[in-house]
Amino acid sequence: MSKFVGQRVKRTEDPRLIKGLGHYVDDIRLPDTLHVAFLRSMYAHARITNIDVSEAMNTPGVVAVYTGRDLGEKIGPVPCAAALPDLKVPDHRPLASDKVYFVGHPIAAVVATDRYAARDAVDLIMVDYEELAVVVDPEEAAKGGAVVHEKFGDNVAYKLTAGEGDIDAALASADKVIKQRILNQRLAPIAMEPRGVLARYLPGEEELTVWSSTQIPHLLRTQLALMIGIPENKLRVITPEVGGGFGSKLNVYGEEALLGWISMQLGKPVKWIETRRENMASTIHGRGQVGYIEVGCRNDGTITGLRYNVFADLGAYHQLLTPAIPTLTGLMLSGCYKIPAIQINVTGVFTNKMATDAYRGAGRPEATYVVERAADLVAAELGLDPVEVRRRNFPKPDEFPFKTATGLFYDSGNYEAALDKALQNADYARLREEQKRARDEGRIIGIGVSTYVEICALGPSQAMPAGGWESATVRIEPTGKVTILTGASPHGQGQETSFAQIAADELGVDIGDVTVIHGDTSIVQYGIGTFGSRATAVGGTAVYIAIERLKEKANKIAAHLLQADISKVVWDENGFNLEPEPAKVAAGAGVPEADLPAGQAPGASLPEPQIEGKKSLSLQDIALAAHLAKDLPPDMEPGLSATYFFEPKNFTFPFGTHIAIVEIDRETGEIKFQRYVAVDDCGKVINPMLVDGQVQGGIVQAIGQALYEEVVYDEQGQLVTGTLMDYAVPKAAMLPWFELDRTETPTDVNPMGVKGVGEAGTIGATPAIVNAVVDALSPYGIRHIDMPIKPENVWKIVNQQS
Amino acid sequence: MKKAISINVNGTPHNTEVEPRMLLVHYLRDALALTGTHVGCETSLCGACTVLMDGQAVKSCTIFAVQADGSQVTTIEGLAQNGELHPVQEGFWERHGLQCGYCTPGMIIAAAQILERNPNPSQEEIRHGLEGNLCRCTGYQHIVEAVEYAAKKS
Structure with missing residues (x-):
């Protein structure tokens, strides 16, 4: 058994965080920093006829006020990386100039000596608006009427059809075709740390440093360099501690470019920290799909075809991946089933709202919800147990790699094993008996099952807009300490620990001797970032392979120093040994402390490696020899480090089964969890404690979508859910105890067999919960109910019919 | 003024x-x-x-x-005394009660208050006591376990 990998290792990042000593963007203090506050549109759609900033400018402490007209085209457009045929792309600048297109659209930026003064001055800017017709509902937007962007003539940003198999024939020849309107409501990601930017331009060095709370420091650097017009090698992006992202910080925002630009104008550091109200209105939202499904089946429950006609509510502008999110929905419409014909027809529409984009799961929760609701609709139509419908449509383990009608190859899977384990853990048969008894007693209990598969470890570069690889540098310093530079930029997932676990095992060092550095583009080689459940499966693999490369070099040095043929030098956790038997000089696991002469600082001359007579060399001996470089094999570079850019050959496809058991309060319509059972298969587990944490957090966001959360705009496009008072983020007391378990099906997509787990809970759980509520309400003739399932709606169903 | x-x-x-x-x-x-x-x-x-x-x-x-x-x-x-973590801080570390860490300081202070008022809270009482604190990462289960750990410890 590995010493670290697979163990519940406590996180190395925690001590600073539990003491309040970590540094998020707003915790970084630079002398003479100016503070920025934004004036944002209070209208969803309006022409700006006049802006008067004179009073704001005269406020004490105010240094500058910038409007969209001041800015013109000095900063390039906010980028959209989604390449879709005939996509309409509106010109999206950091500040509105002639028109505003959504509530929260930034109009002016005030720069002042403190944040209170900046916000005071925002209130003194006078804007004259001429209100324009507003479009909020995506289906209405597609039909015509009010137009968001006049120059496009209509609101359809793109149309896309995908899928394989003859869907018309499949539906025509099916025993039953079931139709259902399906809603994936708009959600707000709500990272607990709102966005924040600190920018500092040094006019002498001509260098701009941008601290931003982002998931993608390197991609952000490239895009900001292009937007601001500064050479990329004069721009440094640093992501300090990031207080959650969930996709909302997988983006390039106008504010990030604007802050950099303002710092260059003023030659001083400038800081903007998003308020929660701004975060609700002006940070991307997720989901926002209204669709119509047609599912065809045979009378035995075999699903023969699935069509999904969907209106994707894009909002007023494209952010980085806005139009691409529904394409991920299309890819995952087969779920974990053999469905011979699948078709998705996407109509992406502009509305006078904030952009939607990647929110935990990003298109896949929508697909899973569609497929898992479809499976239950089939079961209800045919009077079959939902579990049996699922079983009937699973590909068997020997059918992998399994090709879907959406064009994917699922590399590995054993769906029935996860299902069986979950059924056993939940004691499904007994639950059904109890449900029957409870119904006889007048209680309303529902059992919901979801068997999901997700697409993770994004992904091969061919399938990604800006590279799907990830990078790592692993370095052994002269004193034997190990430094890892990862291009993935974790922000809560715990890779400082899990990558150190990998390194500690592979290098035979103590985990405390490994430091993982990330999120600084001037220190870390180019990387892609943390999203799409990719950091460990792609970034961790890069670390793993870099270590292998480093050990190859170390092995050559060891053979040279031991004056042996390389074939006679064997690695074990203590180092490189001349003989296979573990004859040890340096005993013990970790790398021993550098044997520096007493009283000598490490900065002084390094000690000579003691090689003579040894039959075994620790990595520390080799690292020292590699840096002293006095006795290396001919033509070998000094130093001991390796960099690897890992390009995955495929996505990974984690899967599992989630089972929710709910009881409905007849008097109030309230939905209470009785139990929640989940079995997830994310392949090889590096740290089970971190995996549990990811799954639990993911499930709670799914519970949020199923039961509580909804971004609401009224018909004038006013954001009704603009604070945490109105937007219901789940609280501790609303939630059940999660009974988690795992299966482990290997994958050969990467050498460690890691699949990714960051989004599993959010993808797998939502339909389980809705299926449970629908199951509870099935005696009332209910086959579907839209999210979020509010007690009010449940109460109406129960009390109209009882 | x-x-x-x-x-x-x-x-x-x-x-x-x-x-x-x-x-x-x-x-x-x-x-x-x-x-x-x-x-x-x-x-x-x-x-x-x-x-x-x-x-x-x-x-x-x-x-x-x-x-x-x-x-x-x-x-x-100021919660740690003489370099010793407060039991709630220790519990958060032991039980993986934090991910991004942003809500953590407030969560730890609130949890310390819960234990001060009720040294042996049930899970339900812990959850109720944490209703004024939002966490978007953990799903709260490990936080509940962290507080239980601290209750046993102190």
């Missing part, structure tokens, strides 16, 4: 002149450079800014610094 206030923070007295409208959380963060207390919503809904004021857990984003005049404030930086 600035007003002189005297606040004892983590055992150290501070005499400062502040604007009457300065929030306690900005006083702690900007005037005293104690940045462990976070701002998450500015409306006392998320609890990231929770500190102890005269022993009561309060949300420092909706209290003016002048209202804390003469009081004793404990922030996350």
